[in-house]
Amino acid sequence: MKKIKLSQRQEGIIKLVKEHEPITSEHLASKLNVTRAALRPDLAILTMTGILEAKPKVGYTYSKKPSYSLIYDYIRNIKVKDIMSQPVVVNEATTVYDAIVNLFLNDVGTLFVENNGILVGAISRKDFLKFAMGGTDMHKVPVGIIMTRMPNIVVVNEEEDAYEAAIKIIEHEIDSLPVVIKATDNDKKDAFKIIGKVSKTNITKLLVKMGERS
Amino acid sequence: MKKIKLSQRQEGIIKLVKEHEPITSEHLASKLNVTRAALRPDLAILTMTGILEAKPKVGYTYSKKPSYSLIYDYIRNIKVKDIMSQPVVVNEATTVYDAIVNLFLNDVGTLFVENNGILVGAISRKDFLKFAMGGTDMHKVPVGIIMTRMPNIVVVNEEEDAYEAAIKIIEHEIDSLPVVIKATDNDKKDAFKIIGKVSKTNITKLLVKMGERS
Numbered sequence: 001m002k003k004i005k006l007s008q009r010q011e012g013i014i015k016l017v018k019e020h021e022p023i024t025s026e027h028l029a030s031k032l033n034v035t036r037a038a039l040r041p042d043l044a045i046l047t048m049t050g051i052l053e054a055k056p057k058v059g060y061t062y063s064k065k066p067s068y069s070l071i072y073d074y075i076r077n078i079k080v081k082d083i084m085s086q087p088v089v090v091n092e093a094t095t096v097y098d099a100i101v102n103l104f105l106n107d108v109g110t111l112f113v114e115n116n117g118i119l120v121g122a123i124s125r126k127d128f129l130k131f132a133m134g135g136t137d138m139h140k141v142p143v144g145i146i147m148t149r150m151p152n153i154v155v156v157n158e159e160e161d162a163y164e165a166a167i168k169i170i171e172h173e174i175d176s177l178p179v180v181i182k183a184t185d186n187d188k189k190d191a192f193k194i195i196g197k198v199s200k201t202n203i204t205k206l207l208v209k210m211g212e213r214s
Numbered sequence: 215m216k217k218i219k220l221s222q223r224q225e226g227i228i229k230l231v232k233e234h235e236p237i238t239s240e241h242l243a244s245k246l247n248v249t250r251a252a253l254r255p256d257l258a259i260l261t262m263t264g265i266l267e268a269k270p271k272v273g274y275t276y277s278k279k280p281s282y283s284l285i286y287d288y289i290r291n292i293k294v295k296d297i298m299s300q301p302v303v304v305n306e307a308t309t310v311y312d313a314i315v316n317l318f319l320n321d322v323g324t325l326f327v328e329n330n331g332i333l334v335g336a337i338s339r340k341d342f343l344k345f346a347m348g349g350t351d352m353h354k355v356p357v358g359i360i361m362t363r364m365p366n367i368v369v370v371n372e373e374e375d376a377y378e379a380a381i382k383i384i385e386h387e388i389d390s391l392p393v394v395i396k397a398t399d400n401d402k403k404d405a406f407k408i409i410g411k412v413s414k415t416n417i418t419k420l421l422v423k424m425g426e427r428s
Contacts, residue, residue, distance in 0.1 A: 041255070041258075044255075044259070045259055045262050046260070046268065048220075048259050048262075048263065049262065050264050052231060067265055067323075075421070075425035076425060079323055087222070094268055097347075100347060103343075104340075107387075109339075124342055125323075125339040125340060126318075126339060128343055129314065129317075129342055129343050129346065132320070132343065132346035132347075133311075133314060133352075134345075138347075163421070163422070163425045165424075166418050166421050166422050167422055169418055170415070170419055170422055193220065198416045200414035201384070201414060201417060202391070202416070203417065203418045203421055204380050204383055204384055204414045204417045204418065205384055207289070207326060207377070207380050207417055207420065207421050208377070208380050208384055211289040211377045211380075213288060
């Protein structure tokens, strides 16, 4: 990421505003021993970037928040393919017991289910737990019976914005989305191959990455 | 959040740079029918904000990313109390069965466990599922037996940065953190009362909020 260094004077202005807000440009100029005219370009940059807020007849305050359009632009330029991770996939005929073992071995929250290379379903810890509550023998039931089945699964493609994936996760109250591509060798409209996943963990990692001083 | 509006000319510059990058200031000036000197303040602001990158002898490119320090400042100014939600709490003597029912009724991923108002443990879908795999009777075992017990629980306080909470979630590979305050009526060092929780869902919602055009 591009690093921007504020000038020493700009840093000084921010410090003064934090200490004395609201503070007028006259006061700032006298504290810094410069003319108001000399400050004007710095103040323009600091308000443009959203670091300072200028209130008419009141003075400058520290806004703590950058220009919304910058954050927006930044978030909207990250794609699903930039943050997705490897999905754990099992076959539709796998028993519930073996699938849960798989879930633990890979330490994931959701398994995706395929049949002949086509995504047919998804199953989460919550689904497994609900099944376990019922007391049915886990060794005798295949995951195909208890999974959420296509087309009732929300999917994303790798060129979508990571932001859109986050919205889908929140709106549909799910933990993990399969990242898919159209299966070209299959005539069905909703025939997808799974190539990745985006979970709340990926989104949380993205936020951590955004806040890193690098 | 403060809204910054770029001037029409600045928007025009960004558009030209996107189309022709890398593009020199001479070319920009001639396309806009102005002098290079007239463009200088706009280009200064656009590079300061990190919208454009200026490469010597190459020209301006569109960086897509705002100044890292702005994103950093923004993320670091959001506190745990700004994003936390209500925790679901059960007593240590609750049976595993009743606890799981509670988990489903409230649609949460983690239950917190208290005893006399003090946080004593936490238990997740994963813990419950592991227990269910064992085949022991869910009606006969209290959650106190299978929960993760204090002090082996990572906690946050409401004045901590939301960003620090996100880091704890990723580093300790957990879904949800209890937000706690010191229990003043208790002598034990690690005696906390639970007042909220921060989960990957809260972090994902935060990212969605950050990207909103509002």
